[in-house]
Amino acid sequence: MKKKQFFLVRWFKRAFMGAGHETKNLTEEQMQTPMRTIMRNFREKKSAMFGLITFLLILVFVLVGPYFWEIDLSESESTLTNLAPSQSMLKLPSALKGKVADIGCGRTFGVGIDTDGHVYTWGNTRITDKIDISNIPDEVQNADIVHLAVGDDHAVALDVDGNLYVWGNTRLQQDKFSSDMTKAMKKGENWDIVQLEASNQFSGALSSEGTLYLWGNTNNADIKVKKEYQGNIAKFSLTGSECMALLKDGTVVYAGSKGSKNPLGRIPAALEGKKVVDIATTSKTVAAVTEDGEIVVWGNVLKGEDQIPEMSSHPVKIYGGRNHYTAMLEDGTVLSWGDDSFGQASVPAKVEKAEIKDIYVGYMQNYAVTTSGDTYAWGLKGFVLGTDDLGRDMLTRIINGGRVTMLVGAISVIIATIIGVVTGGLAGYFGGNVDILIMRIAEIVGGLPFIPFAMILSAVIGSKLQPTQRMYLIMVVLGVLSWTGTCRLVRAQILAQREMEYVTAAKAMGIREVKIVFKHILPNVISLLLVSMTLDFATCMLTESTLSYLGFGIPLPTPTWGNLLTGANNSIVIQQYWWRWVFPAAIFGLCTVCINLMGDGLRDAVDPKSNER
Amino acid sequence: MGKYILKRLGYIVVVFIIVSLLMYALYNLIPSDPARAQLEPQRKSMKPAEYEAMYNRLRESMGLNAPLIVRYARWLGIYPDINGEFNGMFEGNFGYSQFFSQDVVQVIKSPMKNTIFINIFSTIAALAITIPLGIYCAVHKGKKFDATVGVVTILGYSIPIYIIALIFIYVFCVLLRVFPVSGTKTPGMEYANSWQEFVDMLYHIALPVIVMTFGSLGGMTRYVRSSMIDALSMDYIRTARAKGVKEKVVIYSHAWRNALLPVITSIIGWFLSIFSGSVVIENTFSLNGMGKLYWQGLNNLDFELVLAIQMFYTVVSLLGSLLIDISYGLVDPRVRVNK
Numbered sequence: 033m034k035k036k037q038f039f040l041v042r043w044f045k046r047a048f049m050g051a052g053h054e055t056k057n058l059t060e061e062q063m064q065t066p067m068r069t070i071m072r073n074f075r076e077k078k079s080a081m082f083g084l085i086t087f088l089l090i091l092v093f094v095l096v097g098p099y100f101w102e103i104d105l106s107e108s109e110s111t112l113t114n115l116a117p118s119q120s121m122l123k124l125p126s127a128l129k130g131k132v133a134d135i136g137c138g139r140t141f142g143v144g145i146d147t148d149g150h151v152y153t154w155g156n157t158r159i160t161d162k163i164d165i166s167n168i169p170d171e172v173q174n175a176d177i178v179h180l181a182v183g184d185d186h187a188v189a190l191d192v193d194g195n196l197y198v199w200g201n202t203r204l205q206q207d208k209f210s211s212d213m214t215k216a217m218k219k220g221e222n223w224d225i226v227q228l229e230a231s232n233q234f235s236g237a238l239s240s241e242g243t244l245y246l247w248g249n250t251n252n253a254d255i256k257v258k259k260e261y262q263g264n265i266a267k268f269s270l271t272g273s274e275c276m277a278l279l280k281d282g283t284v285v286y287a288g289s290k291g292s293k294n295p296l297g298r299i300p301a302a303l304e305g306k307k308v309v310d311i312a313t314t315s316k317t318v319a320a321v322t323e324d325g326e327i328v329v330w331g332n333v334l335k336g337e338d339q340i341p342e343m344s345s346h347p348v349k350i351y352g353g354r355n356h357y358t359a360m361l362e363d364g365t366v367l368s369w370g371d372d373s374f375g376q377a378s379v380p381a382k383v384e385k386a387e388i389k390d391i392y393v394g395y396m397q398n399y400a401v402t403t404s405g406d407t408y409a410w411g412l413k414g415f416v417l418g419t420d421d422l423g424r425d426m427l428t429r430i431i432n433g434g435r436v437t438m439l440v441g442a443i444s445v446i447i448a449t450i451i452g453v454v455t456g457g458l459a460g461y462f463g464g465n466v467d468i469l470i471m472r473i474a475e476i477v478g479g480l481p482f483i484p485f486a487m488i489l490s491a492v493i494g495s496k497l498q499p500t501q502r503m504y505l506i507m508v509v510l511g512v513l514s515w516t517g518t519c520r521l522v523r524a525q526i527l528a529q530r531e532m533e534y535v536t537a538a539k540a541m542g543i544r545e546v547k548i549v550f551k552h553i554l555p556n557v558i559s560l561l562l563v564s565m566t567l568d569f570a571t572c573m574l575t576e577s578t579l580s581y582l583g584f585g586i587p588l589p590t591p592t593w594g595n596l597l598t599g600a601n602n603s604i605v606i607q608q609y610w611w612r613w614v615f616p617a618a619i620f621g622l623c624t625v626c627i628n629l630m631g632d633g634l635r636d637a638v639d640p641k642s643n644e645r
Numbered sequence: 646m647g648k649y650i651l652k653r654l655g656y657i658v659v660v661f662i663i664v665s666l667l668m669y670a671l672y673n674l675i676p677s678d679p680a681r682a683q684l685e686p687q688r689k690s691m692k693p694a695e696y697e698a699m700y701n702r703l704r705e706s707m708g709l710n711a712p713l714i715v716r717y718a719r720w721l722g723i724y725p726d727i728n729g730e731f732n733g734m735f736e737g738n739f740g741y742s743q744f745f746s747q748d749v750v751q752v753i754k755s756p757m758k759n760t761i762f763i764n765i766f767s768t769i770a771a772l773a774i775t776i777p778l779g780i781y782c783a784v785h786k787g788k789k790f791d792a793t794v795g796v797v798t799i800l801g802y803s804i805p806i807y808i809i810a811l812i813f814i815y816v817f818c819v820l821l822r823v824f825p826v827s828g829t830k831t832p833g834m835e836y837a838n839s840w841q842e843f844v845d846m847l848y849h850i851a852l853p854v855i856v857m858t859f860g861s862l863g864g865m866t867r868y869v870r871s872s873m874i875d876a877l878s879m880d881y882i883r884t885a886r887a888k889g890v891k892e893k894v895v896i897y898s899h900a901w902r903n904a905l906l907p908v909i910t911s912i913i914g915w916f917l918s919i920f921s922g923s924v925v926i927e928n929t930f931s932l933n934g935m936g937k938l939y940w941q942g943l944n945n946l947d948f949e950l951v952l953a954i955q956m957f958y959t960v961v962s963l964l965g966s967l968l969i970d971i972s973y974g975l976v977d978p979r980v981r982v983n984k
Contacts, residue, residue, distance in 0.1 A: 476660050479966060481958040482940060483924050488955060491943045492674055574805050579926055581807050582940060600811060601929045603826045607819045617808040624803040632799070 038081045070559060073637035077218050080124060080633020083626040090623050094434030101428040105589045111139040111184060111354065111395065112423035113610050115415055116184050121155035121408035122397060128152045130405040136182030137394025141165055143187050149176035151189065156414065159185045161608055165200045172197045182394065183230030192221050196237070204233050204249040213245045231270035244268055244287060245643035255286035261287055269352065271296065272315040282307035284320050296331045303328055312352035314370065320358050327359070335371035336558040343367065351393035358393045366391065366400060376411035383408045418611035430616055433591035440586070441573035445513025445565055452518025453554070453561070457518070460526030461549040466618055470519070478516035485515060489585040494592065499587050510572050521564050533564055559638045570624045577620065593620040646974055653970045657963045664959050669717045672952050728868060734956070740949030744942065749953045752938065757957070760934040763850055764919055767857040773863055779869025784896060786874060794866065800862025806922055810856045810929045817852055824852040827931040853930045868911040869904070876904040905976055910968055915964045920958060
């Protein structure tokens with residue numbers, strides 16, 4: 033008679049209770065309480081156990097997950113939108129290892145040249161469906177490249193003969209050189225390029241004579257260099273749309289023509305009279321290192337760029353990413369600070385031990401090359417499940433969305449069950465007019481077209497509410513609209529139970545009727561109630577997600593499994609950004625299927641008659 | 646039978662009044678003031694006192710000062726307006742859509758045609774598939790085919806319909822390129838005759854209908870199967886078999902007639918859910934239907950339109966339940982006698 037138990041249960045039992053437990057059960061069929069029979073029946077059903085275990089795993093995942101993948105609702109990062117799932121953004125190609133000559137750090141990719149002048153790319157190089165940084169033009173492939181810089185969506189390279197190449201997105205004049213540049217290039221005067229930089233749609237090159245050339249999208253960036261600085265510039269650095277320069281006499285200036293209106297143009301007083309040895313920029317701030325080892329940061333500081341850690345010795349070089357700085361000290365240690373959301377400001381321990389020769393920093397990436405030629409990288413590795421249209425990590429949103437969806441589902445089921453049990457209990461026990469009235473109300477509520485009605489309730493009442501209050505509203509709406517099934521179930525059960533002997537006995541003892549219903553009869557129907565709650569839980573989650581999908585449930589930016597799919601119903605997203613709908617759909621589908629499997633199994637276990645079905 | 650239908654009709658009228666009153670009261674929760682909206686352009690050219698007086702007059706003439714129940718009766722068209730005329734829903738006046746700047750009746754016409762067309766199509770398709778499938782599974786209970794169908798039906802009713810729609814769009818529109826992604830007609834197409842137009846529309850709504858049918862397969866197949874299993878386990882089936890009645894007759898005549906009763910009941914809920922579900926489908930495929938219109942109306946706070954469509958949904962569900970009641974009476978003689 034006795035079937036084999038599920039293997040995990042079997043192992044568990046053998047491990048903790050010994051094998052004797054099994055044989056005892058085999059030798060005599062024990063008398064069991066109904067609950068234990070149910071449990072046994074349930075365990076014997078493979079599909080139900082699969083559902084239970086998978087559901088529990090998902091539940092733990094979405095309950096514990098938010099502590100590890102914390103969500104920032106205001107988060108959006110324009111440089112990280114619609115990224116495909118990958119983990120290879122910091123992975124240098126093996127051919128480049130050991131012979132790195134220069135690395136350009138892009139927002140989600142890297143471009144590098146080896147000592148022979150060959151160009152390599154890695155990471156997520158796709159800019160749009162047509163443009164890909166890894167499509168390196170032939171003339172770049174054939175040329176002997178010595179310098180390299182990478183911007184948001186384009187790459188710039190310089191070969192030994194002084195030819196400049198631009199590839200990637202060139203639709204916004206990223207490759208349109210200014211007239212003095214082309215002149216200099218032709219004549220070869222003032223064209224001994226020592227520094228090459230690129231940023232958001234514009235780029236810059238500095239000659240050894242101190243002349244700075246800026247070119248690119250003029251609408252986006254302030255690229256008109258003030259004449260008085262030309263010929264005098266020792267180093268420059270590009271922010272998101274400005275250019276800062278370090279002059280040969282050790283002062284820092286705003287190189288563009290609109291400096292008076294720009295916060296970056298107000299050089300702090302702390303730098304006055306001091307000689308600056310190095311500068312670096314993030315997308316919105318500037319940092320300068322003075323001769324006596326002090327670092328001064330100014331500009332639009334939002335992500336802790338000015339939280340400079342304690343240093344063991346004087347900094348000699350400083351590099352800027354998108355929202356963080358990395359500095360190399362005199363004694364060879366490397367320090368990072370600023371935004372650390374992708375680990376770009378957490379220098380790995382290996383780097384501290386190694387002897388670092390060069391550091392390349394850009395966007396969220398850091399590469400350190402040791403004197404022996406090894407490369408260490410830290411920063412944004414990639415997104416396991418990709419990112420959405422605002423550059424938010426899908427994994428974080430799926431985990432946090434799951435928590436919201438499950439919470440809403442659970443609370444609305446509890447509300448529906450409470451209403452259903454009370455009304456069903458009253459209707460079933462008292463019968464007569466109470467019964468007729470309650471059942472008519474149930475019929476009306478059950479007859480309302482569910483989704484349109486929930487939509488109008490959410491739209492009418494929810495328009496005045498805060499997002500959190502709106503979440504509670506959805507719970508209540510779902511609960512209030514879906515109690516009729518439970519009510520009918522409880523009523524039918526009570527009609528059957530009240531004819532039983534134990535109710536007669538209780539009545540004979542003079543127990544109050546309400547007490548009989550809720551204290552004597554209800555425990556006897558609790559198992560069936562559990563089944564209906566399980567199945568209702570899946571239904572409530574489905575309804576919540578449908579409402580959210582239509583835009584009348586939980587409002588964005590709070591994620592739920594429904595509103596993650598809101599923007600997904602067009603063919604571009606479906607085809608090109610498949611990760612934006614496949615992952616939420618998959619985990620949600622799996623979750624509801626598991627809950628339903630569990631509920632079905634439980635019903636089969638509770639109701640012996642349905643065992644035969 | 647006549648008395649039974651009358652009784653149900655009376656019940657439906659009561660429910661209609663309750664639901665519509667509920668909806669109307671809900672609609673009145675929205676802070677909107679048509680009188681102020683109408684006067685707003687002239688506001689600056691008038692003195693405050695004059696404006697106030699005019700505003701109050703307009704409110705009175707628009708009937709905004711009347712109690713809720715009177716306004717409700719006027720809206721239904723069972724109580725005369727200020728000017729003594731009946732002008733409400735029963736007279737065919739469903740209100741004015743602010744968003745479309747048109748009478749609601751005009752706005753609703755063609756979407757309603759589309760929605761009803763799609764729903765009837767997928768209802769017929771779903772019933773034609775689920776009933777034979779359910780019966781077959783019940784008769785061959787426990788076999789491999791039954792187990793497979795069991796798994797598929799659980800998938801069918803667990804996965805939300807918009808995810809099914811996304812998967813179908815991916816397979817049929819993106820990978821295979823058989824169907825168009827959205828819309829009800831080929832853009833810029835001139836039709837030679839109405840038959841061509843009809844075929845083009847069929848081509849466009851094919852995928853939504855397939856998705857809707859697929860989405861409702863799961864639940865219905867399970868209902869048919871379980872009620873058929875119940876019917877097959879009855880004593881009269883054993884008797885019939887013992888008498889030597891042919892298996893076909895046993896299944897389709899003895900068992901199916903009895904299994905039909907619970908199936909019909911479950912169709913009520915399912916019929917409603919199909920109309921609710923079409924809100925999702927029409928939005929996903931951007932079909933010009935009632936659901937899409939309802940969504941637009943709610944998003945643009947065009948509540949007269951929303952209210953009219955809501956009434957449509959209510960009437961559909963009530964008519965559906967009346968239809969079920971009547972067919973219930975036809976199938977089961979006991980219903981006619983007892984009630």
